[in-house]
Amino acid sequence: MSPYALQTKGLVKKFGGFVATNDVTLNVQAGARHALIGPNGAGKTTLINLLTGFLEPTAGQVILNDDDVTQLAQHQRVKRGLARTFQINRLFAELTVLESVVLAVNERLGLGARFFKPVGAHTQAVQEAAELLHTLRLADVAHEQTRSLAYGKQRLIEIALALAAKPKVLLLDEPAAGVPTSESRELFASIAALPRDVTILLIEHDMDLVFRFADQISVLVSGALLTQGTPDQIANDPKVKEVYLGETVHG
Amino acid sequence: MSIVSIDLAPLQRADRWRVAEWAFWLLPVLGYFVFPDNLVLLTQIAITALFCLSLDLILGYAGIVSLGHAAFFGLGAYTAGLLASHGWGEPLSGLAVAALASGVLGFITSLLVLRGADLTRLMVTLGVAMMLFELANKLTFITGGVDGLQGIEMKPIFGTFGFDMVGKTAYWYSMVVLFLMFWAARKLVHSPFGLSIKGIRLNVARMPALGAPVNARLAAIYTIGAAYAGVAGALMAQTTQFVALDVLSFNRSAELLLILVLGGSGSLYGAMLGTIVFMAAHHVLSDMNPEYWQFWLGAMLMLIVLFARDGVMGGLRTAAARLVPRKLAAP
Numbered sequence: 001m002s003p004y005a006l007q008t009k010g011l012v013k014k015f016g017g018f019v020a021t022n023d024v025t026l027n028v029q030a031g032a033r034h035a036l037i038g039p040n041g042a043g044k045t046t047l048i049n050l051l052t053g054f055l056e057p058t059a060g061q062v063i064l065n066d067d068d069v070t071q072l073a074q075h076q077r078v079k080r081g082l083a084r085t086f087q088i089n090r091l092f093a094e095l096t097v098l099e100s101v102v103l104a105v106n107e108r109l110g111l112g113a114r115f116f117k118p119v120g121a122h123t124q125a126v127q128e129a130a131e132l133l134h135t136l137r138l139a140d141v142a143h144e145q146t147r148s149l150a151y152g153k154q155r156l157i158e159i160a161l162a163l164a165a166k167p168k169v170l171l172l173d174e175p176a177a178g179v180p181t182s183e184s185r186e187l188f189a190s191i192a193a194l195p196r197d198v199t200i201l202l203i204e205h206d207m208d209l210v211f212r213f214a215d216q217i218s219v220l221v222s223g224a225l226l227t228q229g230t231p232d233q234i235a236n237d238p239k240v241k242e243v244y245l246g247e248t249v250h251g
Numbered sequence: 252m253s254i255v256s257i258d259l260a261p262l263q264r265a266d267r268w269r270v271a272e273w274a275f276w277l278l279p280v281l282g283y284f285v286f287p288d289n290l291v292l293l294t295q296i297a298i299t300a301l302f303c304l305s306l307d308l309i310l311g312y313a314g315i316v317s318l319g320h321a322a323f324f325g326l327g328a329y330t331a332g333l334l335a336s337h338g339w340g341e342p343l344s345g346l347a348v349a350a351l352a353s354g355v356l357g358f359i360t361s362l363l364v365l366r367g368a369d370l371t372r373l374m375v376t377l378g379v380a381m382m383l384f385e386l387a388n389k390l391t392f393i394t395g396g397v398d399g400l401q402g403i404e405m406k407p408i409f410g411t412f413g414f415d416m417v418g419k420t421a422y423w424y425s426m427v428v429l430f431l432m433f434w435a436a437r438k439l440v441h442s443p444f445g446l447s448i449k450g451i452r453l454n455v456a457r458m459p460a461l462g463a464p465v466n467a468r469l470a471a472i473y474t475i476g477a478a479y480a481g482v483a484g485a486l487m488a489q490t491t492q493f494v495a496l497d498v499l500s501f502n503r504s505a506e507l508l509l510i511l512v513l514g515g516s517g518s519l520y521g522a523m524l525g526t527i528v529f530m531a532a533h534h535v536l537s538d539m540n541p542e543y544w545q546f547w548l549g550a551m552l553m554l555i556v557l558f559a560r561d562g563v564m565g566g567l568r569t570a571a572a573r574l575v576p577r578k579l580a581a582p
Contacts, residue, residue: 052460078462090457092450098262103450106443107462113471115444120263122443130257142257165462 002066005030005199006051006082006169011060013043013050013223020046021057022223028169028201028216035202035210038220039243044203045087047220048171051201052084053077065168078107081168085158085175087203093147097138097157100146101129104164129164136160136190152183159190169199176206188213211235266441275520279426290418296530297425298486303510303522304429304436305479310508311516312440313472314452315364318373318504319380320480322360323353325499327481329387332400332488340406342489346428349485350478357477361470377501384499400494414490421490428486432479437519439475448472452517509548513555515564524563 006028013021020043028034036044049055051062053074061070069077092100105125106112120126133139136156141149146157155175162170175191176184188209194200204210210217210231217234219226221243227234234240282293302324309315327349334345363375387394394400407413412420439445451458451465458465488494497503506529514525532551536544559566 054459073464074459075462075464078460084460086457086460090454090460092453092457094453095446095449096262098257098259099446100450102262103443103446104461106446111443112447112463113444113468115439115442118263118266118438118441119443119446120259120265125443126259126262130259133257139257143261161457161461 003029004063005032005065006201007063008047008051009061009063011047011050011062012058013046013055014058020223021050024060024220024223024225026218026225026228028199030199031196032216033200033202033214034216034218035204035214036218036220037204037207037210038226041222042220043223044220045173046223048084048173048201048203051171052082075107078165078167081166082171083162083165083167083169084171085162085173087173087177089151089154089158091146091154091157091161094145096143096145097149097160098126098129098133098142100157101132101160101164102126104161105129105132108165132160132164136163152179152187155179155183155187156190159187163194167198169201170194172200172202172204174203174205176204176209184209266437272520275523276430279430283422290422292530292534294418294422294425294490296526297422297429298483298490299507299510299530300523300526301425301429301432301486302480302483303507303514303526304433304519305476305483306507306511307516307519307522308436308439308479309473309476310511311518311521312445312452313448313469313476314455315469315473316369316372317364317376318501318508319376319378320476320507321499321501321503322376322380322383323357323477323480324484324487324503325380325383325387326356327353327484328488328494328498329394329400329484330481331485332403332494333393335405335489335492336400336402340404342405342408342424345489346482346485349481349488351481353481353484354474354478357480358470358474360477361473364473365466365469377504380499380501380504384496384501387496387499394494394496397496399496400488403488403492403494405489405492414492418490425486425490428482432482433519433523436479440519444468444471449517509552513552513562515562515566518561518564521562521564524567528563 004027008024008026011021011024024047036047038044046055050057053072057070061068063069064077064080064082067080069080092103095103102119102125105128106122109125111122111125133142136159138153138156138160141153146154159175172191176187179187192213202214214231216228217231218228219234219240226243227237227239229237286293306317306320310317330349330352331345334348339345360379364372367375388396405414408420408424414420447463447468451468455465484498487498510525510529511522513529514523515521532548533544536547555562
């Protein structure tokens with residue numbers, strides 16, 4: 001067994017003549033807090049979409065816990081422990097917060113096709129959803145409609161839905177995007193508090209957050225992997241400084 | 252760490268029958284005594300309500316648009332009608348076979364319907380219904396074509412309750428079937444499956460990321476909706492002992508969509524109320540002016556879509572929210 005929770009081998013994605021992902025071989029260690037950075041348009045979200053199965057790669061493989069999952073559909077990869085959040089909220093506007101999370105927990109427990117007993121009678125799922133809301137400090141809005149909540153709270157629901165899958169590998173696509181700084185710290189406190197056996201791959205633009213949170217950083221430029229290393233190595237890498245961080249690097 | 256436990260009661264009580272619902276289901280009993288001369292019309296309302304319920308399951312809950320739902324209604328009607336005209340006049344098994352036939356067609360066509368987005372779905376559903384219509388039109392030796400399917404003879408229900416001239420048996424038969432199927436649909440929409448279907452309508456892109464097999468779920472609800480429509484069609488054939496070619500017509504599909512929008516989709520009761528309002532309006536308006544009644548219907552529809560979102564049901568909800576303060580309404 002390899003020490004990696006998530007790997008890609010020679011991953012390529014072309015949209016017509018445009019190469020969005022160019023021969024990416026990425027290794028994410030089990031239990032890592034791994035950040036993926038790169039300038040706008042570097043192909044970070046495309047890479048996430050390839051990892052989750054939202055997009056089909058032109059070539060290459062995606063390997064999850066030593067299994068090749070390249071041919072598996074999104075929902076099958078989720079069942080194998082790969083969950084994600086979205087850069088732009090994808091929530092259930094008309095459902096309450098609790099209903100949304102129960103919906104997600106149901107899918108993990110394999111209850112999603114049960115059609116007779118009411119939702120509320122599946123006690124284990126409801127309890128688990130309630131606990132999750134509690135952990136993320138969403139308990140007081142459990143019965144509010146999702147659409148009525150402030151954006152920062154909605155970002156937390158985004159994470160709650162991913163966590164409900166009890167992922168082994170969690171992909172966070174700019175979790176703090178659009179969240180005020182004060183709230184983003186709280187948000188990252190929640191993320192940092194996740195158990196260490198959950199491997200996290202994070203896309204984030206806020207370098208402060210990245211360097212505080214990550215223990216490994218990969219740099220993506222124009223669809224290709226430029227380099228990978230510890231935060232210190234990345235901060236002092238002249239190539240990275242040149243193409244991406246410029247002179248503003250600190251940390 | 253502070254322990255703030257979440258009150259789970261609102262979720263656990265979500266499927267409880269409310270007083271207003273019990274009151275609503277007294278209407279069939281009331282109707283029987285108040286309008287004894289209109290049992291045939293009331294039976295038609297019940298059958299259309301069941302048909303509308305089937306569309307609500309796929310459109311109101313799952314968000315699958317259809318302009319050809321009459322395909323399943325018509326297939327159910329012809330199935331039950333053909334069984335009865337060939338000597339299999341037992342009504343309940345007729346319903347079951349019709350449900351099966353329409354369900355199978357629903358499952359097969361779901362594979363086509365699910366391939367596309369809304370516009371594709373409209374066209375595919377429309378196309379399926381058109382093809383069935385022309386088949387029924389052409390295969391005169393089976394269906395009777397434009398003359399309709401005749402010679403349907405029903406046996407008594409449970410071997411006891413024969414279909415009478417006034418339509419009493421047909422009335423209770425249709426009402427009981429409607430209620431039972433409504434009850435089952437209500438169970439369904441309050442179940443985890445129902446919640447996942449709503450999730451698909453609200454955000455189809457998120458569901459696979461939660462681990463839900465979206466296409467399988469949609470195929471399931473489409474099949475169930477088709478089977479429901481088949482039962483409605485079968486009821487129509489059995490209670491009128493006749494199947495007209497127009498059970499498969501585009502007009503029937505379009506009118507059904509209109510009724511559901513009028514009543515309000517995605518609440519089951521919207522389908523019920525929409526049917527009652529539509530059929531009653533049809534009855535009254537066409538009495539007043541047989542040729543131009545659709546003029547007022549069109550006006551009513553536009554007003555509802557423009558000013559009263561969620562139709563009759565939405566209007567009632569707004570009214571209830573104004574009358575009853577929120578805290579009292581949601582215990």
